[in-house]
Amino acid sequence: MGKAETVSYRDVKRIAVERILNGIWAPGSVLPAETEIAKEFACTRTTVNRAMRELADEGYLERKRKAGTRVRPSPLRQAKLAIPLIREEIEATGARYRYARVSREGLAAPDWLAARLGLEPGAAVVHLTAMHYADDRPFAFEDRWINVAAVPAVAEEGFEDLGPNEWLVQQIPYTEAAFSFGAVAADARLAEFLGVAAGAPLLSADRMTRFREVPVTFAVFYFLPGYRVRTDT
Amino acid sequence: MGKAETVSYRDVKRIAVERILNGIWAPGSVLPAETEIAKEFACTRTTVNRAMRELADEGYLERKRKAGTRVRPSPLRQAKLAIPLIREEIEATGARYRYARVSREGLAAPDWLAARLGLEPGAAVVHLTAMHYADDRPFAFEDRWINVAAVPAVAEEGFEDLGPNEWLVQQIPYTEAAFSFGAVAADARLAEFLGVAAGAPLLSADRMTRFREVPVTFAVFYFLPGYRVRTDT
DNA sequence: CAGTGGTCTAGACCACATG
DNA sequence: ATGTGGTCTAGACCACTGT
Numbered sequence: 001m002g003k004a005e006t007v008s009y010r011d012v013k014r015i016a017v018e019r020i021l022n023g024i025w026a027p028g029s030v031l032p033a034e035t036e037i038a039k040e041f042a043c044t045r046t047t048v049n050r051a052m053r054e055l056a057d058e059g060y061l062e063r064k065r066k067a068g069t070r071v072r073p074s075p076l077r078q079a080k081l082a083i084p085l086i087r088e089e090i091e092a093t094g095a096r097y098r099y100a101r102v103s104r105e106g107l108a109a110p111d112w113l114a115a116r117l118g119l120e121p122g123a124a125v126v127h128l129t130a131m132h133y134a135d136d137r138p139f140a141f142e143d144r145w146i147n148v149a150a151v152p153a154v155a156e157e158g159f160e161d162l163g164p165n166e167w168l169v170q171q172i173p174y175t176e177a178a179f180s181f182g183a184v185a186a187d188a189r190l191a192e193f194l195g196v197a198a199g200a201p202l203l204s205a206d207r208m209t210r211f212r213e214v215p216v217t218f219a220v221f222y223f224l225p226g227y228r229v230r231t232d233t
Numbered sequence: 234m235g236k237a238e239t240v241s242y243r244d245v246k247r248i249a250v251e252r253i254l255n256g257i258w259a260p261g262s263v264l265p266a267e268t269e270i271a272k273e274f275a276c277t278r279t280t281v282n283r284a285m286r287e288l289a290d291e292g293y294l295e296r297k298r299k300a301g302t303r304v305r306p307s308p309l310r311q312a313k314l315a316i317p318l319i320r321e322e323i324e325a326t327g328a329r330y331r332y333a334r335v336s337r338e339g340l341a342a343p344d345w346l347a348a349r350l351g352l353e354p355g356a357a358v359v360h361l362t363a364m365h366y367a368d369d370r371p372f373a374f375e376d377r378w379i380n381v382a383a384v385p386a387v388a389e390e391g392f393e394d395l396g397p398n399e400w401l402v403q404q405i406p407y408t409e410a411a412f413s414f415g416a417v418a419a420d421a422r423l424a425e426f427l428g429v430a431a432g433a434p435l436l437s438a439d440r441m442t443r444f445r446e447v448p449v450t451f452a453v454f455y456f457l458p459g460y461r462v463r464t465d466t
Numbered sequence: 467c468a469g470t471g472g473t474c475t476a477g478a479c480c481a482c483a484t485g
Numbered sequence: 486a487t488g489t490g491g492t493c494t495a496g497a498c499c500a501c502t503g504t
Contacts, residue, residue, distance in 0.1 A: 033470060300490090
């Protein structure tokens, strides 16, 4: 009658989550062994294993050999952030994106930057500032430093037309990045460029990027008051 | 001579990432079919499949049935955020955590809240405000609304000693949450509680929580200037 | 030591999307 | 129509770790 032919790992996941939510598998308690569950569901252990592995990834379960699988006493809270790629973010709203370079300068890394990136003091860097507009309204101000040793071609690039992010993605597509978010008050320069009052609260987003452990770039974006970063979920 | 006995999906992943970073498998290009790769690595397709599936999860690859596996033209940037559980965050720094309720009030949901949570207008809610201290210095101000229908026991709870987050986790351990971050200026009340000047830039973190689609709670946390949220990576 | 999860193999069928 | 990934089965050996 039913259409059940084979049991999918999705089925196992669904039912397992149901049991966790219902408290049938209570927080902290140990689940039956994979072989047991496989027997109950009439599927192979491989299938159960995949289901349980994913549930562990998702923060529901904790697994240890010999000790077994247990329901996380307090659920692991994790959220995925989609990284704001400014151009796409603006165009997704239907607005027209515009980039404008403010300044570009090659110089020796100041101490704070060298310390932050782990560069030798005085290493060559390029300092770049730029504005991003949505339909000609200010959207974000970018303040970026690029490690010349990591991307020698940056010495020849003026960034007049192409934003540094898009340029860098062409040069070094795959990098590791660390982010942080905070609130800062607009100083006179930021206030002018963003068209807000001095002291206005801005969301600042730092981004540190490495390629094979080598620091590539450190960028700070300042967003207009009211802008929010959201999780996908 | 070598110790190679079997090929692990980790080996496949490692080598695949290496090839992507080296440009051997260039952005946008199509990889050989799983059966081909399995032949090359002298392992089963199952093993290749797991490696490729995880690399797709991690943002390196894009997979489609028939079309095959290709290297993401521009890498998918995603970051994992560990959710700030204030008590743990404070205690992790070695500071002493202290919670203090500011106010608690049962009332009908105001329109903006009903709209935001998807409640019927006038639904019963509890409004709670509280302070979180680190070593008796202000750390964050919490402004929270709880849907009584989702957690009837909240009607009996005063939150004098136990913070709402910890209480809620006991009541409903497994929930779905959506977050957003932004910058706001401290109003007079926030300035007083946090010990900063009015207008100071504060990081605000919203958190909307549901259980089986039912809205449970909406909370906003305001953090002192200087506070930053970081990704794990 | 012994039990549990971690992983690989070998083979099969299926679903989907492209041409 | 056909090729590619998606998934399941059945069985095996191994690695870790609690007792």
